[in-house]
Amino acid sequence: MKKQHKNKWLNPLLAVIFVFGLGAAVLVFSSESDKINKEVKTEGDKALVINNERTEQENILDSLSALKTAYDLVIKENTALSKELELERKNVENLMEIIKVSQNPSADQIRIYRNQLSGLKSSLDSKVIEIKQLKSQNKNLLTEIESQNVVMYKQKAENDTLISKQVKLESTLKDASKLYLSNFKAIALREKNSGAELETTKAKNTKKLKISFTVNGNAVAKTGKRVFYVQVLDQKNTVLGDNKLIEFGNDKALVYSFIVSTDFQGKSLNAYGILNADGFKKGTYFINYFDKQDIMGSTSITLE
Structure with missing residues (x-):
């Protein structure tokens, strides 16, 4: 009887212990599984961020390439701002080189590149606006000059001789x-x-040039001297x-051999100077x- 009574309580107790053990195992397995999933997700997020940053890097490079082409086109117009534009184009090229060698740029670096790109774009936009304004001013100035010339022509065009002189003056x-x-x-x-x-070609015979x-x-x-x-x-x-x-x-400053003075009166004239030396080699x-x-020109002479 005692043995049956003991077995009666032992079996349910073992069942409870088994259930709790199974639950703990499930809980531990679930916790480990969640941890692994979180780690996988974190690594995936990091990879996604890196891919996004690389894409941003490529987009910035494409934008800089297009911006450089825009600078090239504006510079070809050969305006008074061409020198400044050439310097800014060099800044674009330098930024492109920096980005190309940058490995896995961070989000902060990408933001800096974006800001620099934006600044270069804004600078080009302002230069384009300034060039348009200069062209407009030049056009207005030419119109004003032409208008003044018309008035001058009317005032002075009393006969064909004055008209002829004016045409010659314009030319x-x-x-x-x-x-x-x-x-x-x-x-x-x-x-x-x-x-x-x-005239001679021999150095030993030469007395002057x-x-x-x-x-x-x-x-x-x-005109004048x-x-x-x-x-x-x-x-x-x-x-x-x-x-x-x-x-x-x-x-x-200039270091010279001799001076040639002329009396220029608007027409072509020939001039020369003489160089004497102790001995020519x-x-x-x-x-x-x-x-x-x-410097206006140059030439050379060879003595044998």
């Missing part, structure tokens, strides 16, 4: 007032016993002749022609 005003040089030439001279000078050029005519250029500077360099880039330094201001001599600090 000449298109030319720049700056003088231009041409026909650059240098010859070596030797002296005969009689004193006559003959005659360096000539032509001042082109220009009806609107300033005009000074040109000639620079003669030997094979060692040494300046021959006077070898004097002249400063023109704005930190610009074999080789090539280079001659540069200057109007103040601006």
Whole structure:
């Protein structure tokens, strides 16, 4: 009887323990499963973020490429803002290079790239607006000048002679007032016993170099005395002749061999200068022609 009574309570107790054990196992398994699912989801979210950031990186690069093309088109218009636009285009190219080498950029980096792209776009937009305004101002200025010319023509067009002079003036005003040089030439001279000078190509016979050029005519250029500077360099880039330094201001200077003065009256004229030296050596001599600090042309002569 005692054994039956003991078995009567033992079986239900074992059943309860089994149920609780099974529940605990399920609970533990469920907890581990949730943890694994969370970890998988987290890794997936990270991968999604990285993919999104890479996509953003590619989108920004595409936008920068399109922006660079836009800069190229505006620069081709060759306006007064071309230099500034070229610098900004360089900034676009630099940003593209930075983004290309960037590996897995963070969200903060992407935001910075976006802000820089936006700034470059805004800068181009403002420059385009400014160019349109300048074109409009230039057009208005030309219209105003044309209107003034019409008034001037009406005031001065008393006869065919005045009309002819006005037409000629319009044509000449298109030319720049700056003088231009041409026909650059240098010859070596030797002296005969009689004193006559003959051209030579031998260094040992050369006593001087005659360096000539032509001042082109220009009806609107300033007339009067005009000074040109000639620079003669030997094979060692040494300046021959006077070898004097002249400063023109704005930190610009020139070392010259001699000066050629002319009396310019609007028409073409030929001018030349003579370079005397103690002795000429074999080789090539280079001659540069200057109007103040601006080089106008060059030539050379080779002595055997």
